[in-house]
Amino acid sequence: MPKKYDLHIHSVYSRDSSLKPKVILKLAKERGLDGIAVTDHNSIKGGVVTSKLNKDKDFEVIIGSEIKTKQCEVLGYYLQEEIKSKDLLEVLDKIKEQGGFSVIAHPFTIIPRLNLRYPLNEIKEKVDGLEAFNSRSVFPFENKRAFNAAEKYKLAMTGSSDSHSKIELGRAFTIFDGELRTAIAKRKTRAEGLIRYSKIGRLCTLHYKLFKFFY
Numbered sequence: 244m245p246k247k248y249d250l251h252i253h254s255v256y257s258r259d260s261s262l263k264p265k266v267i268l269k270l271a272k273e274r275g276l277d278g279i280a281v282t283d284h285n286s287i288k289g290g291v292v293t294s295k296l297n298k299d300k301d302f303e304v305i306i307g308s309e310i311k312t313k314q315c316e317v318l319g320y321y322l323q324e325e326i327k328s329k330d331l332l333e334v335l336d337k338i339k340e341q342g343g344f345s346v347i348a349h350p351f352t353i354i355p356r357l358n359l360r361y362p363l364n365e366i367k368e369k370v371d372g373l374e375a376f377n378s379r380s381v382f383p384f385e386n387k388r389a390f391n392a393a394e395k396y397k398l399a400m401t402g403s404s405d406s407h408s409k410i411e412l413g414r415a416f417t418i419f420d421g422e423l424r425t426a427i428a429k430r431k432t433r434a435e436g437l438i439r440y441s442k443i444g445r446l447c448t449l450h451y452k453l454f455k456f457f458y
C-alpha cells in the first residue's frame with residue numbers, strides 16, 4: 244500500500260496557526276494519513292513537541308521547519324537543530340549537514356508573493372524537491388508550474404496542505420512507497436490534493452490572528 248504524508252503543517256508554534264500538536268495528530272489519523280511533517284515558521288519546536296506526543300509506531304511525525312530566506316521559503320525535513328541563516332544557499336547546506344532533505348515551498352505562488360526568486364537551474368543540485376502541490380495556492384497554474392519545473396529539473400515532488408487551521412489538514416499529500424527519504428532521493432513521490440479550501444484556510448488564519456484570545 245502506498246503511503247500518504249501531509250508534509251507542510253503549521254502548529255501553534257507558528258504565530259498564525261491555531262493547530263495544537265494534539266489536534267494535529269488526531270486529525271491526521273482521522274483523515275487517513277500515514278505520516279506528517281510539522282513545519283513551523285523558522286522553528287522546529289512544533290515538530291519536536293508533536294513527535295514526542297506521537298506514540299503510534301505506524302504513524303511517522305517528521306520534525307521540520309519552513310525557513311524564510313531572502314530568496315524564498317524552504318522546507319527542511321528531519322531536522323535536529325534550528326537553522327538561523329536567512330540565505331537560501333546556506334540554509335540548503337545546513338539542512339543537508341543535519342542529514343535532512345530540502346524542498347522549496349510554493350515556488351511559484353504569487354499571492355502572497357513568497358515565490359522563489361533565484362534561478363532554479365543554479366540550485367537544482369543542492370535542493371531535493373519542489374512543493375508541486377500546495378493547498379493554499381489561490382490559482383491552479385501556480386501548482387502546475389511547480390509540477391512542470393520539478394519534472395524539468397528532475398526534482399522530487401511533494402504535496403502538502405500548508406494548514407494553519409483544522410479544515411485544511413490533509414487536503415493535499417505526498418504519495419510514495421517504502422521510506423520517504425528514499426522515495427525523495429529516487430524522485431519517486433507523487434503530489435495530490437485540492438485547492439478548494441485555500442480561501443477558507445486564509446480566512447481561518449485571519450480569524451485566529453484577530454481572536455487569538457478565544458482559541
Ligand SMILES: [Zn+2]
Nearest residue numbers: 309316348357
Ligand atoms: Zn510559506
Ligand SMILES: [Zn+2]
Nearest residue numbers: 251253309405
Ligand atoms: Zn507554510
